[in-house]
Amino acid sequence: MSPIVIQVIQFFLSLSLLIVLHELGHFIPAKIFKTRVEKFYLFFDIKFSLFKKKIGETVYGIGWLPLGGYVKIAGMIDESMDTEAMKEEPKEWEFRSKPAWQRLIIMLGGVTVNFILAVIIYVGLAFAYGDEYIPADSLKDGFWVTEKTLGDKLGVQTGDKILAVDGNKIEFFRNILPEIVYGETMTIVRDGRTFEQEIPVDFIATLSEDRDKVRFLNLRVPFIIKGLSKGSINKGVDFREFDEVIKINDISVTYLDEATPILEENKGKDVIVTVRRPGGSIESLQAKVSDEGVLGVALGALTMKEIAEKGYFDIETREYTFLESIPAGIDKGVKTLNDYIKGMKKIFNPDTGAYKEVGGFAAIGGLFPESWDWPVFWNTTAFISIILAFMNILPIPALDGGHVTFLLYEMVTGRKPSDKFLETAQMIGFLILIALLLFANGNDLYKWLFK
Structure with a gap:
């Protein structure tokens, strides 16, 4: 269907x-x-x-x-x-x-x-069904800003931690973006320094300009190889499924986002890629970086739970008895209503540009x-x-x-x-x-x- x-x-x-x-x-x-x-x-x-x-x-x-x-x-x-x-x-x-x-x-x-x-x-x-969530404070090295232009507009960088919006603590990672959309100020930790950052009044309008980039705040994940991409420039190089890239040339790599600028600097060049095999052995492979700044490998070999098990963040599950589910349901209803009211306030303020996001039946x-x-x-x-x-x-x-x-x-x-x-x-x-x-x-x- x-x-x-x-x-x-x-x-x-x-x-x-x-x-x-x-x-x-x-x-x-x-x-x-x-x-x-x-x-x-x-x-x-x-x-x-x-x-x-x-x-x-x-x-x-x-x-x-x-x-x-x-x-x-x-x-x-x-x-x-x-x-x-x-x-x-x-x-x-x-x-x-x-x-x-x-x-x-x-x-x-x-x-x-x-x-x-x-x-x-x-x-x-x-x-x-209970509730499954990633505690915001379990992101030990902050989040990944996948769209730099949106990050610059908002005033956030990869590695930042957003502790609170409008003074309200962010408990779950999934709540960060909605709270930013409805909020006015953020409390950010960057390189050990805590400061307040204003949220641009027209940030909703900025997001609406390209909805494909709305999810620009992501979890920082390791560089795990699933295999070679079709037509890869590195066909014949011994990249294996579940290889974890830990170094490119002499630069250590902990997260996938750390590899991006290194590969950008080495477009069209040969590099030494050090990987950790699933069994724990370390191998160094000579590979090429394409003119687009990629190795030509596919990603997504691990599930979110498997990444969590490697210690990059926590995934917690909360199960409710029937009596416990009642206050949980009331809290969710009240929070949803409060968030919607915040959104309506944005819509009635022409400076936010939120009116552009008002939608009908579609x-x-x-x-x-x-x-x-x-x-x-x-x-x-x-x-x-x-x-x-x-x-x-x-x-x-x-x-x-x-x-x-x-x-x-x-x-x-x-x-x-x-x-x-x-x-x-x-x-x-x-x-x-x-x-x-x-x-x-x-x-x-x-x-x-x-x-």
């Missing part, structure tokens, strides 16, 4: 689950407070439905436009803009007849379910793996659920957050906004959402065409 098809299937499966559960978050409290729900839809049913069936007082259906879903609650001005019923006297089973605190609970139900769902998924993942679909992987699927679904919770609580009319804002105003002032005002606000909010939708998906299209 095509990788794109697999991503599309995962996208619609995840989206459908999240939409249905979000709308249930509104539906259930509405029913509890004896408020009539006229429609419950997955996707939008403009003009026609793919499926619909009336059960009791509610029509359940599936629309043809996969931009979301909705519940139509009687006596409420919503995205349907059906205001005819609002001209009649309020009925006791209508939304507008309920106390403000009940209406508030109904409106907060969707985002609450989205966040709780994300936490439940994280709890399940922690319990089922970007969200791209979060899913190209082959079916349940842990990754559920982790991505939890992340999207957090996004939906945050986006829906924004105080934009037509979103849950807009309704919540007006309800809080009513509860504080004792004055309910007029139906005419709510209708106008709903229309303005709808136009804002359309504009955001066009912008996000327009970004996707631009990246597809030009990047």
Whole structure:
């Protein structure tokens, strides 16, 4: 099956689950407070439905436009803009007849379910799979900056250790880049000296210019040979699988990144490459360096665990009991939400250029793996659920957050906004959402065409 098809299937499966559960978050409290729900839809049913069936007082259906879903609650001005019923006297089973605190609970139900769902998924993942990570402080000689231009922009070098971002300690290697993207200052150790380094305000924009180079901070690994590359300049030289390069000419090599500048200086020349064989014997081989500054050998002979076993870094595994997985899942949910809020702050600051990274459906679909992987699927679904919770609580009319804002105003002032005002606000909010939708998906299209 095509990788794109697999991503599309995962996208619609995840989206459908999240939409249905979000709308249930509104539906259930509405029913509890004896408020009539006229429609419950997955996707939008403009003009026609793919499926619909009336059960009791509610029509359940599936629309043809996969931009979301909705519940139509009687006596409420919503995205349907059906205001005819609002001209009649309020009925006791209508939304507008309920106390403000009940209406508030109904409106907060969707985002609450989205966040709780994300936490439940994280709890399940922690319990089922545990957690495997590389402690940041186990990188005894720092990390490898594979793209010097990005490193220079950020102000980091190979061998640096980033202890903290914005004063928060970096515990896991995998967190270094995300923390930098969201942060403002780094605490760096270089050659035994500790100092603070500002993160360029537009660093996100710099990363977006070439997404293939985003992972420019890597682990420092040994120079382990897997074999000769096809058409290698050193065909006939006795390079063997699992040979570890420990010296080039008279210069010692501990890490692969240390070999690169040595080979660059010896382009087109003969060199003596000293290797340690798997059995421990040391051999010196005469080899050529190509005009591109490489030996013509393939890499990747060892797995990450095998490299860790050689002492270059640690890989730790944490398993959770069911009770332990609960706080772990909550912590992951809260951290994911906090990180997303930090990212949104960057987006709303034009100087960062982060708005260029705003994506639509293609970007969200791209979060899913190209082959079916349940842990990754559920982790991505939890992340999207957090996004939906945050986006829906924004105080934009037509979103849950807009309704919540007006309800809080009513509860504080004792004055309910007029139906005419709510209708106008709903229309303005709808136009804002359309504009955001066009912008996000327009970004996707631009990246597809030009990047």
